[in-house]
Amino acid sequence: MSAPESKGRPARRAVTLALVGMTLLALFAVTFRLRLDPNVASLLPDQGEAAALRRYVRGFGGGDLAVVLVEGPDPETNARVSAEVAAELGKRPSVARAADRVDTSRALDPMLVFRHADPRAMERLRGALTPEGMRARLAESRAMLLAPGSGAVADLLAADPLRLGQLAYEGADIGSGVRTQPDGAFATDDGTAHLVLAEPRGQALRGEDARRFVEDAESVLAPLRSAHPEMRFGLTGGHAIAAATEAMLTRDLSISSTIAMGLASLVFALIFRRVRALVAVMPPLLLGTVWTAAVAAALPRGLSAIAIAFMSVVVGVGVDTGVHVYAALLEARRAGLEPREAARVARAKTARGVLFAAGTAAAAFGALAFSSIEAMQQLGLLCAAGELLTAVAIVLVTPEVGALLERKPPPPPAPVRWTDAFAWLSGTRRRAALLAFVALLPVGAVFLGAAPGLSESIVAVRPKELEPLKVQQAVFDAFGGKRGQWVVLVADRDLERARARGDRLAETLSAMKDDVEAVDALTALAPAKETQEARFSARDALDLPAKANELEKALVETGFAPARFSGALDAMRAPSRDLVQIEDLRKTTASILLSRYLGTDDGDHLVALYVRPREVPGATARVEQALRQTDPQAMLTGYARLEVVLRQSLAQDLPKIGGVAAVLVVAALAMSLRRARDVVIAAIVVLCEIAAVLLLVRIFGIPLHAYDALVLPVLLGITVDEGMFLLYRAREVDGGIEGTGRPSGLTGAPDVKHDVIRETLRDEGPPVAATALTTATGFAALALCRFDGLRDLGLVGALGSVAGLVVALVVVPAGLRLWKA
Numbered sequence: 001m002s003a004p005e006s007k008g009r010p011a012r013r014a015v016t017l018a019l020v021g022m023t024l025l026a027l028f029a030v031t032f033r034l035r036l037d038p039n040v041a042s043l044l045p046d047q048g049e050a051a052a053l054r055r056y057v058r059g060f061g062g063g064d065l066a067v068v069l070v071e072g073p074d075p076e077t078n079a080r081v082s083a084e085v086a087a088e089l090g091k092r093p094s095v096a097r098a099a100d101r102v103d104t105s106r107a108l109d110p111m112l113v114f115r116h117a118d119p120r121a122m123e124r125l126r127g128a129l130t131p132e133g134m135r136a137r138l139a140e141s142r143a144m145l146l147a148p149g150s151g152a153v154a155d156l157l158a159a160d161p162l163r164l165g166q167l168a169y170e171g172a173d174i175g176s177g178v179r180t181q182p183d184g185a186f187a188t189d190d191g192t193a194h195l196v197l198a199e200p201r202g203q204a205l206r207g208e209d210a211r212r213f214v215e216d217a218e219s220v221l222a223p224l225r226s227a228h229p230e231m232r233f234g235l236t237g238g239h240a241i242a243a244a245t246e247a248m249l250t251r252d253l254s255i256s257s258t259i260a261m262g263l264a265s266l267v268f269a270l271i272f273r274r275v276r277a278l279v280a281v282m283p284p285l286l287l288g289t290v291w292t293a294a295v296a297a298a299l300p301r302g303l304s305a306i307a308i309a310f311m312s313v314v315v316g317v318g319v320d321t322g323v324h325v326y327a328a329l330l331e332a333r334r335a336g337l338e339p340r341e342a343a344r345v346a347r348a349k350t351a352r353g354v355l356f357a358a359g360t361a362a363a364a365f366g367a368l369a370f371s372s373i374e375a376m377q378q379l380g381l382l383c384a385a386g387e388l389l390t391a392v393a394i395v396l397v398t399p400e401v402g403a404l405l406e407r408k409p410p411p412p413p414a415p416v417r418w419t420d421a422f423a424w425l426s427g428t429r430r431r432a433a434l435l436a437f438v439a440l441l442p443v444g445a446v447f448l449g450a451a452p453g454l455s456e457s458i459v460a461v462r463p464k465e466l467e468p469l470k471v472q473q474a475v476f477d478a479f480g481g482k483r484g485q486w487v488v489l490v491a492d493r494d495l496e497r498a499r500a501r502g503d504r505l506a507e508t509l510s511a512m513k514d515d516v517e518a519v520d521a522l523t524a525l526a527p528a529k530e531t532q533e534a535r536f537s538a539r540d541a542l543d544l545p546a547k548a549n550e551l552e553k554a555l556v557e558t559g560f561a562p563a564r565f566s567g568a569l570d571a572m573r574a575p576s577r578d579l580v581q582i583e584d585l586r587k588t589t590a591s592i593l594l595s596r597y598l599g600t601d602d603g604d605h606l607v608a609l610y611v612r613p614r615e616v617p618g619a620t621a622r623v624e625q626a627l628r629q630t631d632p633q634a635m636l637t638g639y640a641r642l643e644v645v646l647r648q649s650l651a652q653d654l655p656k657i658g659g660v661a662a663v664l665v666v667a668a669l670a671m672s673l674r675r676a677r678d679v680v681i682a683a684i685v686v687l688c689e690i691a692a693v694l695l696l697v698r699i700f701g702i703p704l705h706a707y708d709a710l711v712l713p714v715l716l717g718i719t720v721d722e723g724m725f726l727l728y729r730a731r732e733v734d735g736g737i738e739g740t741g742r743p744s745g746l747t748g749a750p751d752v753k754h755d756v757i758r759e760t761l762r763d764e765g766p767p768v769a770a771t772a773l774t775t776a777t778g779f780a781a782l783a784l785c786r787f788d789g790l791r792d793l794g795l796v797g798a799l800g801s802v803a804g805l806v807v808a809l810v811v812v813p814a815g816l817r818l819w820k821a
Contacts, residue, residue: 037302075191288390314386316778364717719804
């Protein structure tokens with residue numbers, strides 16, 4: 001045993017123990033702490049309206065109502081089954097209460113409905129209390145009594161002959177456009193669709209609570225689906241969306257990472273044509289991935305929907321290091337070095353370059369920390385950590401394992417022919433100039449406006465393949481709801497004050513009939529004390545005792561006996577001023593609706609109003625102005641407004657991230673290449689590549705939004721490797737040729753640069769192709785994700801990796817031909 005080898009053993013043993021210890025700790029963290037976060041708040045910017053939407057998601061995500069959609073051809077069966085669903089759901093331990101109907105007005109003194117009347121309802125009530133209005137309402141009531149099966153209606157009309165309760169609640173939206181029927185059922189007018197509302201226990205954003213509720217709900221719905229195959233049952237709401245999102249993320253993470261590992265292994269094996277090379281590269285790649293997953297486990301709120309892409313990216317990009325290290329090991333063994341010495345030489349030769357390349361890519365990923373979207377910050381952190389950790393693991397482990405695998409001299413490398421085509425393209429200065437011109441065409445096209453426009457970002461927040469969101473759309477379709485609903489959010493430390501502010505906003509919006517189609521607010525169920533007092537004062541200004549005398553006269557004229565309505569007349573002559581209390585409402589069937597309007601976040605009470613503006617010119621601006629004038633502290637948000645916010649966020653983030661990434665990459669190139677010509681050529685490679693990717697995105701119709709667009713500056717760091725390693729190799733080949741004494745630059749002598757380019761491409765072309773294609777496979781694996789944002793991110797990254805390879809193989813030889821050192 002040689003002295004250097006005996007001295008190196010303790011160091012190797014210490015490194016081995018450290019790696020084992022780190023890995024065990026990482027596995028423990030991943031097993032017991034790594035969790036997926038279904039909260040869409042991490043996908044939203046941290047400023048402006050998106051910040052308000054984050055508050056809304058946090059404040060109402062924990063108590064969002066669940067909705068069961070029951071559809072079928074027979075209205076009576078639908079009503080019966082809906083009642084059965086409500087009864088069975090209410091028995092489940094994960095459900096606080098469930099109801100298929102709610103009665104907010106039928107048993108109410110008609111003089112008390114005024115406390116729930118917004119400006120539109122008050123206008124209807126005033127009209128009904130005019131002499132003409134009374135007679136018209138009474139004529140309708142008489143027709144209702146003469147209709148078959150009117151027995152149940154008689155008692156209601158005796159207490160409220162003008163049907164004031166109906167007028168007060170007529171047009172009031174409950175649950176995004178869902179209206180109650182006269183019997184209180186949540187159903188469409190034709191009865192073909194019913195809803196069951198449920199209040200789940202626990203928080204929707206806590207995975208265990210969401211899964212438990214969905215399991216209980218499915219245990220109720222499964223036998224009904226079997227018993228009624230002609231009917232459709234759907235589940236939506238915060239808990240269902242969170243559970244489905246977490247399931248989708250789990251699937252996407254496992255499938256994309258597995259496929260990324262398989263594709264990267266396949267490409268690696270095909271390039272080297274030595275399957276044993278996988279044994280040397282895959283273990284340290286797994287080590288780096290596990291270590292990075294341990295970093296993900298330390299994230300306080302869990303791994304977000306976009307950040308789960310780190311696994312595939314780390315696998316694809318991490319193999320790059322293994323390609324160069326193992327190629328150097330094989331080269332050393334072919335040169336006659338012993339396995340252990342070959343491992344040392346391979347590590348010494350590649351460590352600086354691959355670690356520098358990994359650091360460059362990590363710096364580009366780190367630029368995502370400047371994003372205003374938490375999920376992109378997570379992605380940048382994890383990919384940067386993965387780049388460095390995987391590179392370190394491969395540099396430490398792969399040469400050692402490779403030395404054990406390559407005890408016999410490896411066969412000579414298989415002849416490479418495809419690189420000769422790229423060498424021929426730059427074989428003369430004229431062809432090289434033409435090639436450079438073609439490579440720069442995408443840059444010119446982008447500057448002339450050929451870049452793709454921004455697409456919808458909302459699909460990356462709320463994936464269109466998520467089943468509960470499909471059910472939610474079905475509810476909109478059945479009950480007349482529409483997309484485009486805004487959320488107005490009021491936050492206050494005092495609940496009563498928050499409710500009063502919410503009531504004022506609701507009344508302002510309700511009065512804007514020409515600009516506002518619907519307002520859904522708590523004030524219809526439980527107005528604040530201040531609001532109720534004001535509405536009672538408006539009611540008393542109508543002089544109800546005098547109206548009672550007019551009603552008695554109208555009853556006689558329309559054929560009714562006034563004595564039958566003595567209770568209603570007495571109530572009108574001495575109207576009650578009872579105030580509804582929020583605590584009293586919690587004891588009624590209407591309590592199930594409260595979680596739609598009331599929430600808490602960071603010590604504040606939140607009151608939410610839901611507004612649907614009309615699609616008329618100027619309506620949006622007028623509604624926004626009215627909200628600012630009524631309550632400047634109120635927050636306007638909602639998924640319908642998110643698209644504009646995400647575009648604004650991208651417009652702010654992209655220049656910052658792109659600028660930081662570009663500066664970091666150029667600085668890394670300058671420190672690494674240390675030659676102006678090489679730095680310029682490498683910079684042109686990434687410039688042409690980014691322009692080519694933008695054109696390809698437009699050609700293939702890939703949506704470009706706030707998530708995948710931010711991958712573009714990251715590609716600067718990922719794909720700069722190809723150009724860097726080609727330029728490194730060119731120096732080595734050039735130095736080797738000049739050292740042989742062959743003529744260089746003499747008139748009539750062979751063009752040495754031609755030999756340099758051809759040898760460079762033959763030597764470095766296969767490893768560069770391997771690194772680019774393994775990176776592409778890592779991104780391409782994300783194309784199989786069901787989460788739209790991940791899929792788009794993967795497609796852009798895969799296109800960028802392939803484009804970077806092609807551009808490097810074109811621009812570097814052309815640059816070397818045109819710019820002689």
